[in-house]
Amino acid sequence: MDISVVIPLFNEEESLPELTEWIERVMNSNGYTYEIIFVNDGSTDRSMDVIKSLASKNPNIHAVSFSRNYGKSPALNTGFRKAKGDVVITMDADLQDSPDEIPELYRMITSDGYDLVSGWKKKRYDPLSKTLPTKLFNATARKVSGIKNLHDFNCGLKAYRKDVVKRIEVYGDMHRYIPYLAKNAGYKKIGEKVVHHQARKYGVTKFGLDRFVNGYLDLATLWFQSKFGIKPMHIFGLLGSLMFMIGFLAVVTVLVMKLVSMNSETYHFYITKSVYFYLSLAFMVLGVQFFCTGFIGEMITRNSPERNSYLISEEF
Numbered sequence: 001m002d003i004s005v006v007i008p009l010f011n012e013e014e015s016l017p018e019l020t021e022w023i024e025r026v027m028n029s030n031g032y033t034y035e036i037i038f039v040n041d042g043s044t045d046r047s048m049d050v051i052k053s054l055a056s057k058n059p060n061i062h063a064v065s066f067s068r069n070y071g072k073s074p075a076l077n078t079g080f081r082k083a084k085g086d087v088v089i090t091m092d093a094d095l096q097d098s099p100d101e102i103p104e105l106y107r108m109i110t111s112d113g114y115d116l117v118s119g120w121k122k123k124r125y126d127p128l129s130k131t132l133p134t135k136l137f138n139a140t141a142r143k144v145s146g147i148k149n150l151h152d153f154n155c156g157l158k159a160y161r162k163d164v165v166k167r168i169e170v171y172g173d174m175h176r177y178i179p180y181l182a183k184n185a186g187y188k189k190i191g192e193k194v195v196h197h198q199a200r201k202y203g204v205t206k207f208g209l210d211r212f213v214n215g216y217l218d219l220a221t222l223w224f225q226s227k228f229g230i231k232p233m234h235i236f237g238l239l240g241s242l243m244f245m246i247g248f249l250a251v252v253t254v255l256v257m258k259l260v261s262m263n264s265e266t267y268h269f270y271i272t273k274s275v276y277f278y279l280s281l282a283f284m285v286l287g288v289q290f291f292c293t294g295f296i297g298e299m300i301t302r303n304s305p306e307r308n309s310y311l312i313s314e315e316f
C-alpha cells in the first residue's frame with residue numbers, strides 16, 4: 001500500500017464528506033493504493049455515523065473511535081499504530097489542509113528520501129490571536145530542538161516514512177513537537193513544504209489559549225527527556241552531589257569556628273547565629289533530595305507501559 005492518511009477528528013461532522021471525496025479524487029487520479037484512517041476522538045456529534053456511511057461506500061476507509069475525548073496526540077498515535085501504507089500522511093479533518101498536497105509530499109518521502117516532511121502554512125488564514133503567538137512558539141521550538149529549518153512545527157499536514165511513525169510515541173499534547181520526537185528517535189532528514197491553508201469552513205477550533213502555556217511546558221519536558229530522559233541521574237546526581245558538598249563544607253566551617261571559639265577567651269561563636277549553619281542545613285537537605293529524585297527518575301524511565309493504552313469503544 002502506498003499511502004495511509006491518518007485523520008484525527010473531534011466533532012467535525014460537516015467537513016467529513018467533502019474531505020473524503022477530495023482525498024478519494026486525489027488518490028484515484030494519481031493511481032495510489034491507499035487507506036484513510038479516521039480516528040474519532042470522542043466526538044459528541046454525528047461524526048461517527050457520517051464515517052460509517054462513508055466507509056460503506058469505500059472499503060479503503062477505516063476508523064477507530066475513542067470512548068471519550070483523549071486529545072489530538074492520542075488520536076494520532078492510535079492512527080499511527082494502525083497505518084499500513086509506506087508513506088503515512090496526517091491531516092486535520094476541518095478542511096484547513098488541502099489533499100492536493102499529497103502527491104508532492106509522497107514524492108518528497110519516496111524520491112527525495114525525507115523521513116518526515118512538515119507542512120508550512122506560510123500564508124495562514126487564522127485570527128491574529130493565533131498567528132502571532134505561533135511565531136514565538138516556533139522560534140522557541142527551533143532553538144530548543146535544534147531543528148533549524150522548520151517554520152511551522154504544529155502543522156497538521158505532515159508526511160512520514162512508515163518506520164518513523166512506528167518508532168515514535170505521541171502522547172499528551174506532544175503532537176506539536178512530532179519533528180522533535182522524530183529527531184530524538186534518530187531520524188535526521190526532516191524537511192518542509194509550503195502548503196496552502198484555508199480558513200475553517202465548518203465548526204470551531206478545538207484548542208484554546210491554554211495551548212500556549214501547555215505548549216511551552218511540553219517543550220521543557222521534551223528538552224529534558226532528550227537530554228536526561230535515559231539518564232536522569234546525570235543531572236540530579238550532579239546537582240545533588242554539588243549541593244551536598246557545599247552543605248558539607250558549611251558544616252565543617254561551623255565546626256571549626258565552634259572549636260576555635262571554645263578555646264578562646266575573647267571570641268564567642270554561636271552556631272545558630274552563623275550563616276554557615278543555615279547553608280549547611282539547606283544544602284545538605286536539598287542535595288539528598290536531588291539525589292533521591294535522580295534514583296526515582298532512573299526507576300521510572302524503566303517502567304512506563306501504560307502511557308499509551310486507551311479504552312477503544314469500536315474499531316474496524
Ligand code: UDP
Binds near residue numbers: 009075092094156204
Ligand atoms: N482534534 C482532535 N481532538 C481534539 C482536538 C482536535 O482530534 O481534542 C482534531 C480536530 O478535529 C482537527 C484537528 O485535530 O481535525 C485540528 O484541530 P483544530 O482545527 O481545532 O486546530 P487548529 O486548526 O485550530 O489549530
Ligand code: MG
Binds near residue numbers: 096
Ligand atoms: Mg484547524
